[in-house]
Amino acid sequence: MAAKTLTIDGKMVGAHEDQTILEAARDAGIKIPTLCHLEGLSDLGACRLCLVEVKGSNRLQPACAIKVAEGMEVQTHSERLQKYRRMILELLFAERNHVCAVCVSNGHCELQNLAIELGMDHVRFDYRFSGFDVDITHNRYGLDHNRCILCTRCVRVCNEVEGAHTWDVAGRGADARVITDLKQPWGEADSCTACGKCVMACPTGALFYKGSTVAEMERDRTRLEFIVTAREKKQWIV
Amino acid sequence: MAQRIEIDPVTRIEGHAKITIQLDDSGNVTDAHFHVTEFRGFERFCEGRPLWEMAGITARICGICPVSHLLASAKAGDAILAVDIPPAADQLRRLMNLGQIVQSHALSFFHLSAPDFLLGMDSPPATRNVFGLMASDPDLARAGIRLRQFGQEIIECLGGKKIHPAWAVPGGVRSALPEACRQKIKSKLPEARATTLTALSLFKKLIKQFKAEAQIFGNFPSLFMGLVGPDGSWEHYGGNLRFVDSGGNVIADQIPAARYREYIGEASEAQSYLKSPYYRPLGYPEGIYRVGPLARLNICSQIGTPLADLELSHFRECGNGSVTSSFFYHYARLIEILAAVEKIEAMIDNPELGSEWLRADAGINKLEGVGVSEAPRGTLLHHYQVDANGMVQKVNLIIATGQNNLAMNRTVAQIARHYVHGSKIQEGMLNRVEAGIRAFDPCLSCSTHAYGKMPLAIALIGPRGELVDTASTPV
Ligand code: SF4
Numbered sequence: 001m002a003a004k005t006l007t008i009d010g011k012m013v014g015a016h017e018d019q020t021i022l023e024a025a026r027d028a029g030i031k032i033p034t035l036c037h038l039e040g041l042s043d044l045g046a047c048r049l050c051l052v053e054v055k056g057s058n059r060l061q062p063a064c065a066i067k068v069a070e071g072m073e074v075q076t077h078s079e080r081l082q083k084y085r086r087m088i089l090e091l092l093f094a095e096r097n098h099v100c101a102v103c104v105s106n107g108h109c110e111l112q113n114l115a116i117e118l119g120m121d122h123v124r125f126d127y128r129f130s131g132f133d134v135d136i137t138h139n140r141y142g143l144d145h146n147r148c149i150l151c152t153r154c155v156r157v158c159n160e161v162e163g164a165h166t167w168d169v170a171g172r173g174a175d176a177r178v179i180t181d182l183k184q185p186w187g188e189a190d191s192c193t194a195c196g197k198c199v200m201a202c203p204t205g206a207l208f209y210k211g212s213t214v215a216e217m218e219r220d221r222t223r224l225e226f227i228v229t230a231r232e233k234k235q236w237i238v
Numbered sequence: 239m240a241q242r243i244e245i246d247p248v249t250r251i252e253g254h255a256k257i258t259i260q261l262d263d264s265g266n267v268t269d270a271h272f273h274v275t276e277f278r279g280f281e282r283f284c285e286g287r288p289l290w291e292m293a294g295i296t297a298r299i300c301g302i303c304p305v306s307h308l309l310a311s312a313k314a315g316d317a318i319l320a321v322d323i324p325p326a327a328d329q330l331r332r333l334m335n336l337g338q339i340v341q342s343h344a345l346s347f348f349h350l351s352a353p354d355f356l357l358g359m360d361s362p363p364a365t366r367n368v369f370g371l372m373a374s375d376p377d378l379a380r381a382g383i384r385l386r387q388f389g390q391e392i393i394e395c396l397g398g399k400k401i402h403p404a405w406a407v408p409g410g411v412r413s414a415l416p417e418a419c420r421q422k423i424k425s426k427l428p429e430a431r432a433t434t435l436t437a438l439s440l441f442k443k444l445i446k447q448f449k450a451e452a453q454i455f456g457n458f459p460s461l462f463m464g465l466v467g468p469d470g471s472w473e474h475y476g477g478n479l480r481f482v483d484s485g486g487n488v489i490a491d492q493i494p495a496a497r498y499r500e501y502i503g504e505a506s507e508a509q510s511y512l513k514s515p516y517y518r519p520l521g522y523p524e525g526i527y528r529v530g531p532l533a534r535l536n537i538c539s540q541i542g543t544p545l546a547d548l549e550l551s552h553f554r555e556c557g558n559g560s561v562t563s564s565f566f567y568h569y570a571r572l573i574e575i576l577a578a579v580e581k582i583e584a585m586i587d588n589p590e591l592g593s594e595w596l597r598a599d600a601g602i603n604k605l606e607g608v609g610v611s612e613a614p615r616g617t618l619l620h621h622y623q624v625d626a627n628g629m630v631q632k633v634n635l636i637i638a639t640g641q642n643n644l645a646m647n648r649t650v651a652q653i654a655r656h657y658v659h660g661s662k663i664q665e666g667m668l669n670r671v672e673a674g675i676r677a678f679d680p681c682l683s684c685s686t687h688a689y690g691k692m693p694l695a696i697a698l699i700g701p702r703g704e705l706v707d708t709a710s711t712p713v
């Protein structure tokens with residue numbers, strides 16, 4: 001496995017050739033904001049929060065999906081990137097109903113945390129006030145589309161880790177929605193094993209344990225990490 | 239020529255109360271309306287939300303008494319889960335409500351109303367507030383602020399933050415009282431008790447000076463409603479509903495919350511977003527009833543703690559049967575603070591408060607549930623209908639200020655009769671109307687606006703709807 005040398009934010013960094021810019025940056029202690037990325041799942045570059053500037057290319061690149069290359073010069077926190085990241089967050093907030101004050105994830109939400117971290121203090125776009133349904137037909141979990149950011153973590157974890165493939169995305173653009181099985185209510189989706197991995201993976205208050213009240217939804221990612229490590233490395237570290 | 243006086247918002251600042259006073263042809267006051275022009279639509283946008291979120295959502299109805307909504311909502315949830323909550327959860331919810339009563343009543347008395355009593359109703363509005371009180375009686379003002387803090391700390395100890403703690407949930411509560419907090423609360427009890435007793439003796443001295451106000455500040459016969467325990471004693475969280483008339487006779491007793499509809503009707507009026515509930519057997523508007531501290535002390539047979547019971551006996555001397563002047567809401571509020579402090583004293587060493595068994599786990603077992611609690615301002619009812627998954631289908635909320643709506647209108651009319659002659663609004667009227675409404679401590683954002691200065695606008699309206707005179711508080 002060949003090693004590559006690149007610079008990230010002016011810092012010389014060594015990485016394996018099959019690592020992504022995101023992984024290389026994290027190994028070097030440089031934090032790049034992400035939303036759709038989740039350790040242990042495949043990456044697909046859906047949220048665009050991890051966009052970085054690579055010298056020699058005009059286009060911004062998603063750090064989670066681009067492999068490192070020899071001599072690459074990467075900028076992760078330029079003015080331009082900060083501005084775009086804030087805009088992406090604003091669009092996510094405007095797209096559906098994020099009323100943090102009464103959300104199950106208030107205080108434990110990756111979207112909310114990023115908004116705070118990146119200084120998104122207001123939204124310049126008109127809210128769409130989605131008014132989508134809430135599905136609490138499953139006897140253990142609930143789904144509020146109004147808080148979903150379509151990161152597809154649930155889709156990937158269910159497919160790649162649990163192997164049930166209950167989740168999918170249906171519809172396009174503003175109509176896109178995560179669905180269970182063939183778009184039947186979650187409680188009637190036969191493929192669902194009720195393992196709860198999607199709930200553990202969701203970054204927002206979209207998926208929740210039924211019975212959670214405001215600000216009560218804290219996710220235990222260590223269980224997910226445990227399963228992924230066990231499966232990939234055959235190590236059972238609790 | 240009949241006329242109408244209107245107390246109207248001059249500048250439409252949020253929570254601005256608008257009052258209209260109707261005059262008849264000879265210039266006498268015939269009617270008055272206190273309009274609530276804010277519309278918030280909570281009942282509607284709770285539809286389609288999971289039952290478990292309701293406590294957190296409805297706690298947002300009010301930044302002043304979120305705890306009361308939280309408890310009523312959690313109780314409605316208990317009813318839908320059809321569970322008896324663990325005994326520790328019951329005790330903890332009670333503790334939080336007592337803290338809420340202390341902090342809210344302390345705010346009403348020391349911050350909002352004491353300036354009227356101590357500095358005089360006609361003292362300049364610029365200093366007729368808690369800061370003016372600070373200058374004239376710093377010890378009292380400070381003690382009052384600390385008493386309120388004491389109540390807030392109890393809420394914070396349990397809910398994690400002073401306002402909007404989504405801590406009570408269907409089936410119980412989320413966390414116990416940490417030992418360090420228990421000790422802190424305990425150590426502050428003596429001061430809380432002393433402050434309350436000082437305020438009580440001060441108020442009793444002042445009562446004599448306010449004979450006129452006691453006569454005209456909403457002094458009329460009406461029914462009173464609130465919760466009482468199984469033996470008829472003062473309640474704030476459990477028990478059942480009781481109605482008492484102005485002669486002090488119990489006319490309906492031990493009504494479980496779930497049957498409220500048989501006793502309470504709700505009228506809505508065009509000029510206000512507030513619904514006006516009434517006692518159904520008497521109809522509208524004859525079935526006018528009052529809730530809150532005055533009502534709770536009128537309906538209970540005893541409080542159940544020594545000092546508060548002693549005060550209750552003095553309080554009863556202010557009326558014949560029931561105490562009917564709304565001016566005595568202030569007195570009742572102080573007695574309730576005392577009752578709350580004594581009840582906290584009695585429970586604070588209960589090891590149950592640190593229990594880990596706090597939440598009953600159950601699914602949806604009933605499709606409908608009613609929860610009731612006593613908010614500082616009066617009885618609060620949450621009525622939910624859900625589907626088999628627990629999705630909220632319909633919500634009805636009966637709030638304290640709504641129940642006192644009719645009584646507030648009467649109070650304003652009564653005060654106006656004394657201060658409106660001909661077609662002119664007389665000096666001192668605005669302050670009296672303001673103080674009269676404040677006796678009810680209405681739960682509108684206006685009730686705490688600008689520390690004691692209630693943004694009021696009054697309009698005097700003639701028989702053909704023409705504006706005769708206006709007056710408003712400086713904003
Ligand atoms: S999902 Fe996150 S950002 Fe959206 S409302 Fe909930 S806490 Fe706020």
Ligand code: SF4
Binds near residue numbers: 148152153154202
């Ligand atoms: S439900 Fe959650 S995990 Fe799934 S796409 Fe929406 S936000 Fe992502």
Ligand code: FES
Binds near residue numbers: 045051
């Ligand atoms: S984390 Fe890279 S696109 Fe979402």
